[in-house]
Amino acid sequence: xxxxxxxxxxxxxxxxxxxxxxxxxxxxxxxxxxxxxxxxxxxxxxxxxxxxxxxxxxxxxxxxxxxxxxxxxxxxxxxxxxxxxxxxxxxxxxxxxxxxxxxxxxxxxxxxxxxxxxxxxxxxxxxxxxxxxxxxxxxxxxxxxxxxxxxxxxxxxxxxxxxxxxxxxxxxxxxxxxxxxxxxxxxxxxxxxxxxxxxxxxxxxxxxxxxxxxxxxxxxxxxxxxxxxxxxxxxxxxxxxxxxxxxxxxxxxxxxxxxxxxxxxxx
Ligand code: SF4
Numbered sequence: 730x731x732x733x734x735x736x737x738x739x740x741x742x743x744x745x746x747x748x749x750x751x752x753x754x755x756x757x758x759x760x761x762x763x764x765x766x767x768x769x770x771x772x773x774x775x776x777x778x779x780x781x782x783x784x785x786x787x788x789x790x791x792x793x794x795x796x797x798x799x800x801x802x803x804x805x806x807x808x809x810x811x812x813x814x815x816x817x818x819x820x821x822x823x824x825x826x827x828x829x830x831x832x833x834x835x836x837x838x839x840x841x842x843x844x845x846x847x848x849x850x851x852x853x854x855x856x857x858x859x860x861x862x863x864x865x866x867x868x869x870x871x872x873x874x875x876x877x878x879x880x881x882x883x884x885x886x887x888x889x890x891x892x893x894x895x896x897x898x899x900x901x902x903x904x905x906x907x908x909x910x911x912x913x914x915x916x917x918x919x920x921x922x923x924x925x926x927x928x929x930x931x932x933x934x935x936x937x938x939x940x941x942x943x944x945x946x947x948x949x950x951x952x953x954x955x956x957x958x959x960x961x962x963x964x965x966x967x968x969x970x971x972x973x974x975x976x977x978x979x980x981x982x983x984x985x986x987x988x989x990x991x992x993x994x995x996x
Contacts, residue, residue, distance in 0.1 A: 730877075731877035731878060732877070732878055732879070733878070733879045733880060734880045734912075734913050736968070737964050737965075738912070739751070740967070741912070741964060742981055743975055743977070744967070744973040744974055745973050745976075745987075745991060746981075746987060746991075747968070747973065748973035749990075749991070750987075752973070755990070757986040758826070759826040760986065761826045761827050761828070761832065761836065762826075764824075764826030764836075765826075765836050765840070766900075768823045769897060769899050770862075772817045772818045772821040772840075773847065773883070773884070773897055774861055774862045774883075775817045776814060776817055777858055777861030777884055779808050779809060779813075780861075781861060783809060811845065814844045814847070815841060815844055818841065822836075843899070843937045843939055846939070846941065850942045857887040859886060859925060860882055861883075862882070863882045864880070865880055865881070865924050866878070866879045867919055869961055870958075871959065871965070872962060874965075876961060878916055878920075882894055882896075882917065882920075882921070883895060883896050888931060890927060890928075891927050891929065891931075892921055892930070892931075893929070893932070893933060894917045894918070894921050894932050895935055896913070896914070896933070896934050896935065898934055898936045900936065901936070901938075902936040905947075908945040911947075912957060912961075914932040914934070914947060914949070915953060915954060915956075916957065916961070917932060918932055918948075918949040918954060919954060919957070932946070932947050932948060933946050934947075975991070979996055982995040
């Protein structure tokens, strides 16, 4: 069975939390933050698909289609507007996860500001989309053992002969050091090179906030990728052994959805 990045990261945070979520499969309520993040991802997925559609006509120009293509191109250009992004946001907004209707309405309004920030970022340079919400399975060989990691690219763009992977975040921005050591980005670097047959020269975590958008860029060299493979192998082995020893701490347990049933909780 492939391991998803979400499973690895949950295990890394707290093995007991992994046990609750993926072994015992204890149902839990989606939080407001998770709901908001899912709404943003759904919206930007639709936006990316629109971008892919608008780039199609240039590859389809044929005499007999020229008139149709020109009309479609005009329509599509207007689809890539801030107004249309707002429309996508409102039609993608998930109301589950909020304590009250008022809280959901505040989040919905806040989302408009995030969309404005995203649109401003997106408009800064011409972009060629290669993939949107594309799933992958990456096989990794660790000490003669094969581990398959599954994941999903939010957005992949062409940059010259290479690719750039962009992952959307709605959390507070992380520091550059944290991004440079981020395991998820290492997995993306490994998977992108194989999935697209081109080197992955840029990895970006895009922290979309209502007041600003923070773009943290990083890269991975061969030694960093080797470290990531070792780290994945270590986590996969402990998961296989069924080591679910809890690692409580106030920050981790405060945001853990299982804190009310966990006897090791620090809060
Ligand atoms: S409450 Fe704390 S110790 Fe328990 S599962 Fe959650 S993060 Fe781990």
